[in-house]
Amino acid sequence: MPSLQLGTARRPLSDRWDPPLRTLLRLLTFLRPYKWSVIVTAFSALALMACTITLPYLTRRVIDDVLNSQQEDALLPLVLIVIVVGVIRALFAVMRRMLAGHVSLAVEFDLRDRVFAHLQHLSFGYFDRMPVGQLMSRATSDLQTVRFFLGYGLIFLFMHAFTLVFVTVVLLFINVPLTLLALLMGPALVLVAARASKRSHPVLVDVQQKVADVTQVAEESLAGIRVVKAFGQETAQDERFGVRAQAAFTRSMDAARLQSFYQSLMGFLPVLGVAVVIAVGGVMTINGVLTLGEFVQFYLYLAILTWPFRSIGMLIGSAQRAAASGQRVFEILDTEPQVPEPAHPVPLPAGGGHVRLEGVTFGYEPDRPVLRDLDLDIPAGRTVAIIGPTGSGKSTITQLIPRFYDPQQGRVEVDGADVRDVALDDIRRTVGMVTQDPFLFSDTVRANICFGRPEATDADVELAARMAQADTFIRALPEGYDTVVGERGFTLSGGQRQRVAIARAILVDPRILVLDEATASVDASTEREISRALANVMEGRTTIIIAHRLSTISLADEIVLIDDGRVAARGEHEALYAGSPLYREMHDQGLARPDELVAREG
DSSP states (O other): OOOOOTTOOOOOHHHHSOHHHHHHHHHHGGGGGGHHHHHHHHHHHHHHHHHHHHHHHHHHHIIIIIITTTOGGGHHHHHHHHHHHHHHHHHHHHHHHHHHHHHHHHHHHHHHHHHHHHHHHSOHHHHHHSOHHHHHHHHTHHHHHHHHIIIIIHHHHHHHHHHHHHHHHHHHHHOHHHHHHHTTHHHHHHHHHHHHHHHHHHHHHHHHHHHHHHHHHHHHHHHTHHHHHHTTOHHHHHHHHHHHHHHHHHHHHHHHHHHHHHHHHHHHHHHHHHHHHHHHHHHHHHTTSSOHHHHHHHHHHHHHHHHHHHHHHHHHHHHHHHHHHHHHHHHHHTOOOSSOOOSSOBOOOOSSOOEEEEEEEEOSBTTBOSEEEEEEEEOTTOEEEEEOSTTSSHHHHHHHTTTSSOOSEEEEEETTEEGGGBOHHHHHHSEEEEOSSOOOOSSBHHHHHTTTOTTOOHHHHHHHHHHTTOHHHHHTSTTGGGOBOOGGGTTSOHHHHHHHHHHHHHHTOOSEEEEESTTTTSOHHHHHHHHHHHHHHTTTSEEEEEOSSHHHHTTOSEEEEEETTEEEEEEOHHHHHHHOHHHHHHIIIIIOOHHHHSOOOO
């Protein structure tokens, strides 16, 4: 251990424990809500082992008191006692299994529920870095590994510990020298187990990561199956999956080789001890030091004692896998949201959606800013179209308003309140967003529209659909508003999905409406219908439009040109075209025609 330097605080004892042990101790805290079930399970395990330990004693009684003494009358009572002990043992075994199963499943449920709830509260930045397949693996296979250890591994560990102590005491009462001889293999087993733990843990952690990589490729391929087929990349994806699967297989084989070697070694050492005991105990019996019944009883107890020793490898492997999986689960639970709830949230002031960005600098990676000292003021009720070259920061501005991200510098205000001081739910209910690639859940059309406002009436849902020009096609679906759309809404066309998403945004009645290329996926005819509907929806509501299509930009009161993370120009089309070379260049390359920009529909 490195020496402590002057002024360095001494680490708590728990911080100096090996990481696997710390992880296992932390996993044990999830048993607290079920402590009485755990206690009863432990009691059942004790009773079960007590019954098991009683059987060798009854066997000795049969040999010494009945067979050697030829007392036939004593045989039937002993046989009846053996049957009664067997029945009691079976009852406690059933109780232990049922309670252990309940506890393990309950802990898995609690962990999965906690992981899912925590994921819901993590910031967008976390999901930008973490693949969905990795998260799915941690929320499924890793939690099952933890469940098996907490539900069964711990109970077996407790049972074996009790067996080791109790049986050792009984053996000492039978014959001390023979017992000490039998226990000589104990220190060797401990050393082998420690070596196995040290070598196996990093390999098992890597196995879990490789399995997660396989899950990630499978999830991406299935989620993007249309893209895979469209580009004829089925074989390439199959090969990519095969590479990841082969890596998981190879690493799993490394773990299997380690475990097979050490578990076999830990299984052999107790057998070696039994062989020595049989040889020495046999000589003692021949010489009259032990009776035949005592020798058989000693051997049966030793056989019982051998099972815990032989199970050490399995239990260590289970604990190591649980520690590896628990470590991956806790990496999620220990991640703090980059956008935290304010400690003392203030209510959002009443207003019409006045948006103000002051001195905002932001980058998805801190050393690569997307916005640079940006100032932007959008008065309440104003409709502003934000345009600019690709990567200039247009969409990023709209991500900061509902506080999906926090700027590294500057402040974002809505109706005079810094969004960092307002509860996240409050600020996000204030902003309705429609993006270029709308996401629909595999649920009914009605449920998708009222997702942001579950208490909405059918009349409210249908009104929002009519405003989004979606009511007609929805009623033409097989079950109307109760039609279940496929995953991500792919049973609908792109334009239909877009209109459902617009209806969903309209229904929450936000102060601020963000349209991020919201009409990019619809045809010209549908776009005109939606534009007319949006003109009514945007009336009296602050609206931010990010678009390149004329009919959408033409809805704006003014245009804001963003370049290199700053406001390069602002105004109506004629002024921008005359005064901004960049706007004029974008326009001449196909942004829009001057006569169309000045013409307003409706």
